[in-house]
Amino acid sequence: MSEPERRPFVSARMVAERAGVSRSAVSRTFTDGASVSEETRRKVLEAAGELGYHVNHLARGLRESSNIVCLLVADITTPIRARLVDVLTRKLQAAGKVIMIINTGTDEESTASALRQTLNYRADATVVLSGTPSAKLIETSLANGQQVVLINRDDPLSGCHNLSVDxxxxxxxxxxxxxxxxxxxxxxxxxxxxxxxxxxxxxxxxxxxxxxxxxxxxxxxxxxxxxxxxxxxxxxxxxxxxxxxxxxxxxxxxxxxxxxxxxxxxxxxxxxxxxxxxxxxxxxxxxxxxxxxxxQPFTAMGDHVVELLAQSSPAETGRQVFEPVPIWRKSVRPSAD
Amino acid sequence: MSEPERRPFVSARMVAERAGVSRSAVSRTFTDGASVSEETRRKVLEAAGELGYHVNHLARGLRESSNIVCLLVADITTPIRARLVDVLTRKLQAAGKVIMIINTGTDEESTASALRQTLNYRADATVVLSGTPSAKLIETSLANGQQVVLINRDDPLSGCHNLSVDxxxxxxxxxxxxxxxxxxxxxxxxxxxxxxxxxxxxxxxxxxxxxxxxxxxxxxxxxxxxxxxxxxxxxxxxxxxxxxxxxxxxxxxxxxxxxxxxxxxxxxxxxxxxxxxxxxxxxxxxxxxxxxxxxQPFTAMGDHVVELLAQSSPAETGRQVFEPVPIWRKSVRPSAD
DNA sequence: GACGCAAATGCACTTGTGTGCAATCGTCAT
DNA sequence: ATGACGATTGCACACAAGTGCATTTGCGTC
Structure with missing residues (x-):
C-alpha cells in the first residue's frame, strides 16, 4: 500500500551533507545578510547546483508570511475578467507575491468553500473578483489575520478593502x-x-x-x-x-x-x-x-491592490472608487451642436 | 523593526488548549479514520468553530504531497488561453488540486524563473500552456519528482507529458x-x-x-x-x-x-x-x-491532464495527440457538389 | 474485585525552514 | 605567548501539522 520511497525533493539537509557543512550553513547561504564565509558559501552553492536544490517556500511560510495571495474568480473566459486576472497576476507577481487561483461559481456556497480553502493555505490576502462572500466568512478571514479585497463587489462590507468603479x-x-x-x-x-x-x-x-x-x-x-x-x-x-x-x-x-x-x-x-x-x-x-x-481603469486598480497588500498593517480599510474613462468610438452619433 | 506580535493564524495547539485536549486529538479529529472519541471530537470541533480554525495545508504538505499544481501561462487575455485556463482550473480543482498560476512572458528567461518558482512551492506538477522551458530545466523538475505537462508546446521533450492537437x-x-x-x-x-x-x-x-x-x-x-x-x-x-x-x-x-x-x-x-x-x-x-x-477539444485535454496527475507514478510519459473537430459555419461556401 | 481486551490518548518523532545563543576559530596587537 | 575581538559555525528550538508506539482509560466478564 505505502510506496517505499518517494520523497525526491532535495532538502537543505541533503545539500549540507554533500557540501560537508551544517544545515544552518545552507540556510544562511540562501538568506540575505546572514553570516557565511565565502568558502562555505561556495561549497554550498556548488552542492545545491549539483543536486538541483530549491528552498522550500512552504516550510519557510510556516515561520513568516506565506506571500500567497488568493484570487477568487468566476467566469474567467469573460474578456473583462480575463483582463482583470491578467493585470492582477502581473502586478502581484512583480511585488513578490505568489498567486493561487480559485475558479469558483458565483453562488454563495461555492464562494464560501473557496474562501475557506484560502485559509487552509494561509494566504496573506484574498482578492475577490466575483461572487460575494458572506459577512461571517470575511470575519473569519480577518480573525486569521488575512486581508480581504473586494473588487466591484459593492455591498461595502466593513473590515475589508472595497475597490469599485463609479x-x-x-x-x-x-x-x-x-x-x-x-x-x-x-x-x-x-x-x-x-x-x-x-x-x-x-x-x-x-x-x-x-x-x-x-x-x-x-x-x-x-x-x-x-x-x-x-x-x-x-x-x-x-x-x-x-x-x-x-x-x-x-x-x-x-x-x-x-x-x-x-x-x-x-x-x-x-x-x-x-x-x-x-x-x-x-x-x-x-x-x-x-x-x-x-x-474600467484596471491598471490603476491593480496598482492600488498591490499598494494595499504591501503595507503589512491593514491600516484603513475602506472604499476606493475609481473613475471610468469614456471611450469615444462610432456607435453613438456625435452631438448636433 | 520587528513587529512585536503578528501571528494571528490560529493553530491546532490553540484549539487544543481551548478544548482542553492534546494537540494530537485535534489533528486526529481532522483526519479521516483516526481514533477519537465522540466526546473529544465534539469539544474539538466546538473550539475550532469558535476560533475559526483551519488546517494548515502548507504544513501538511511538508510530510505528504502538496497537492499544488502550477499553471505557467502567457497572454491570459487571449480568448483561447482563457478557456484553457478555465477548463484546467475547474477540472483540477474538482480533482482536489490547488492551482498556482504564473503569468509569464513567452521568452525563455521568464519561463525559466517561473519554473524555478514552481519548485520553490513544491508543486506536484507543472502544466505549461505557453512558453517552452529548456530541457535542462525540465530535468531539474523531474529530478525533484515533479511531473511536467506541456500543452500544445510541441518539440516533444522526453520525460514529460506532451498533449497537442493534430x-x-x-x-x-x-x-x-x-x-x-x-x-x-x-x-x-x-x-x-x-x-x-x-x-x-x-x-x-x-x-x-x-x-x-x-x-x-x-x-x-x-x-x-x-x-x-x-x-x-x-x-x-x-x-x-x-x-x-x-x-x-x-x-x-x-x-x-x-x-x-x-x-x-x-x-x-x-x-x-x-x-x-x-x-x-x-x-x-x-x-x-x-x-x-x-x-480544440479542451474538455478531453483537461480530462487527460487530470488523469495523468491522478496516478502518482508517472508511468509512461509521452505524446498524446487530440483530434480537432471541424466546426461548419458560414465563412466558407458549401461545396458545389 | 481482578483480569482481559479494545478504544482513546499522549509522547515524541517527522517533514524543511530560519534564527538566537553559545561556542569555536582565526587574526592581530601587546 | 596570551588576551581581545570579530567573524563563523553548530546546536537547539520554533513554526504546524500527521502518526507509530506506548500508555492509560473504560467496560464487560468471570
Whole structure:
C-alpha cells in the first residue's frame, strides 16, 4: 500500500551533507545578510547546483508570511475578467507575491468553500473578483489575520478593502451621451444576474432619464453574455416601435445587441440606433463594432491592490472608487451642436 | 523593526488548549479514520468553530504531497488561453488540486524563473500552456519528482507529458475545405510568433496545396492578434489580385482578416472570399463572423491532464495527440457538389 | 474485585525552514 | 605567548501539522 520511497525533493539537509557543512550553513547561504564565509558559501552553492536544490517556500511560510495571495474568480473566459486576472497576476507577481487561483461559481456556497480553502493555505490576502462572500466568512478571514479585497463587489462590507468603479457617473454620462445624440426612445439592457454594480448603473440611468422627462424600457434576457444581449435586441425590436438609444450595462451585452439590430432588423449604427456599453473589452474596438463605452481603469486598480497588500498593517480599510474613462468610438452619433 | 506580535493564524495547539485536549486529538479529529472519541471530537470541533480554525495545508504538505499544481501561462487575455485556463482550473480543482498560476512572458528567461518558482512551492506538477522551458530545466523538475505537462508546446521533450492537437489534420482539412469551395487563389495568414503548432499548420497547408498544384501566399504581419490579421488583409488585398481562399492559423487572426476584407475592401463572405480559422473561440460564433473553424477539444485535454496527475507514478510519459473537430459555419461556401 | 481486551490518548518523532545563543576559530596587537 | 575581538559555525528550538508506539482509560466478564 505505502510506496517505499518517494520523497525526491532535495532538502537543505541533503545539500549540507554533500557540501560537508551544517544545515544552518545552507540556510544562511540562501538568506540575505546572514553570516557565511565565502568558502562555505561556495561549497554550498556548488552542492545545491549539483543536486538541483530549491528552498522550500512552504516550510519557510510556516515561520513568516506565506506571500500567497488568493484570487477568487468566476467566469474567467469573460474578456473583462480575463483582463482583470491578467493585470492582477502581473502586478502581484512583480511585488513578490505568489498567486493561487480559485475558479469558483458565483453562488454563495461555492464562494464560501473557496474562501475557506484560502485559509487552509494561509494566504496573506484574498482578492475577490466575483461572487460575494458572506459577512461571517470575511470575519473569519480577518480573525486569521488575512486581508480581504473586494473588487466591484459593492455591498461595502466593513473590515475589508472595497475597490469599485463609479457606476453612478457611468449611468449619468451614458444618458447624456444618448440625449446629446438626439435619441428619443431609450432602453436599458442588463442581465438577470443582478449584481450590485449592474443594478446601480441601471438605477442611475433610469432615474436621470426620468428626471429629464424621458422613459426607459428595461430589458434583461439572461446572464451577462453576448447571446443575452442578442436576445434582448430581438425582443425590443420585435415590438412595434423599437428604441433608438440604448445603454447596455456591459460591452458583451452591447455587442450582441448590435449584431442582432444589424443582422436581424437591418438597422445601421449610429444612424438608426445609438449604443453605449461599459467595460471596454478589446472586441468593442473591432472594426465591426467600434463601440462607444467606458473603460474600467484596471491598471490603476491593480496598482492600488498591490499598494494595499504591501503595507503589512491593514491600516484603513475602506472604499476606493475609481473613475471610468469614456471611450469615444462610432456607435453613438456625435452631438448636433 | 520587528513587529512585536503578528501571528494571528490560529493553530491546532490553540484549539487544543481551548478544548482542553492534546494537540494530537485535534489533528486526529481532522483526519479521516483516526481514533477519537465522540466526546473529544465534539469539544474539538466546538473550539475550532469558535476560533475559526483551519488546517494548515502548507504544513501538511511538508510530510505528504502538496497537492499544488502550477499553471505557467502567457497572454491570459487571449480568448483561447482563457478557456484553457478555465477548463484546467475547474477540472483540477474538482480533482482536489490547488492551482498556482504564473503569468509569464513567452521568452525563455521568464519561463525559466517561473519554473524555478514552481519548485520553490513544491508543486506536484507543472502544466505549461505557453512558453517552452529548456530541457535542462525540465530535468531539474523531474529530478525533484515533479511531473511536467506541456500543452500544445510541441518539440516533444522526453520525460514529460506532451498533449497537442493534430495540426497536420487541420492544415490538410483546411485546404480541402477551400478547394471544395472552388477557391483559386490561396493564402495563409499566420503570425510572426513562430510557435511549433502554428508552423506545422502552415507547413502542412502549403505542402498539400503545392502537391495539388496550387500555390499559396504566406503572410505574417505581427503577433497572434486581431490587429495582425487585419493588417495582413490590408497587405494582401492592397495588391492587384487578392486571394479568394484563406486559412488563418488562429481564429483571432481570422476575425481581424474578415473585418478588414469587409470594411476596407467591401468584400462579402463567403461570396468573394472564404476564410477558415483554428481554435473555435466564442467570438467566431458571433453573428458578424460565423467563422468556419476547428475546435480544440479542451474538455478531453483537461480530462487527460487530470488523469495523468491522478496516478502518482508517472508511468509512461509521452505524446498524446487530440483530434480537432471541424466546426461548419458560414465563412466558407458549401461545396458545389 | 481482578483480569482481559479494545478504544482513546499522549509522547515524541517527522517533514524543511530560519534564527538566537553559545561556542569555536582565526587574526592581530601587546 | 596570551588576551581581545570579530567573524563563523553548530546546536537547539520554533513554526504546524500527521502518526507509530506506548500508555492509560473504560467496560464487560468471570
Amino acid at each position: 457606476n453612478e457617473m457611468a449611468g449619468r454620462e451614458a444618458f447624456f451621451l444618448l440625449r446629446r445624440a438626439g435619441c428619443k426612445r431609450l432602453a436599458l439592457v442588463t442581465s438577470t444576474a443582478r449584481t450590485a454594480s449592474l443594478l446601480e448603473r441601471e438605477r442611475v440611468f433610469v432615474d436621470v432619464a426620468r428626471a429629464a422627462g424621458m422613459s426607459v424600457t428595461v430589458m434583461a434576457s439572461g446572464p451577462t453574455t453576448y447571446a443575452s444581449g442578442y436576445e434582448s435586441a430581438r425582443r425590443l425590436f420585435g415590438r412595434s416601435q423599437g428604441p433608438d438609444g440604448v445603454f447596455c450595462v456591459t460591452d458583451l451585452l452591447a455587442l450582441g445587441f448590435m449584431d442582432a439590430a444589424r443582422h436581424e432588423f437591418g438597422l445601421s449604427l449610429p444612424g438608426d440606433l445609438c449604443v453605449v456599453g461599459f467595460d471596454d473589452i478589446e472586441e468593442g474596438d473591432w472594426q465591426s463594432y467600434k463601440l462607444t463605452t467606458f473603460a | 495540426n497536420e489534420m487541420a492544415g490538410r482539412e483546411a485546404f480541402f475545405l477551400l478547394r471544395r469551395a472552388g477557391c483559386k487563389r490561396l493564402a495563409l495568414v499566420t503570425s510572426t510568433a513562430r510557435t511549433a503548432s502554428l508552423l506545422e499548420r502552415e507547413r502542412v497547408f502549403v505542402d498539400v496545396a503545392r502537391a495539388a498544384g496550387m500555390s499559396v501566399t504566406v503572410m505574417a504581419s505581427g503577433p497572434t492578434t486581431y490587429a495582425s490579421g487585419y493588417e495582413s488583409a490590408r497587405r494582401l488585398f492592397g495588391r492587384s489580385q487578392g486571394p479568394d481562399g484563406v486559412f488563418c492559423v488562429t481564429d483571432l487572426l481570422a476575425l481581424g482578416f474578415m473585418d478588414a476584407a469587409r470594411h476596407e475592401f467591401g468584400l462579402s463572405l463567403p461570396g468573394d472570399l472564404c476564410v477558415v480559422g483554428f481554435d473555435d473561440i466564442e467570438e467566431g460564433d458571433w453573428q458578424s463572423y460565423k467563422l468556419t473553424t476547428f475546435a
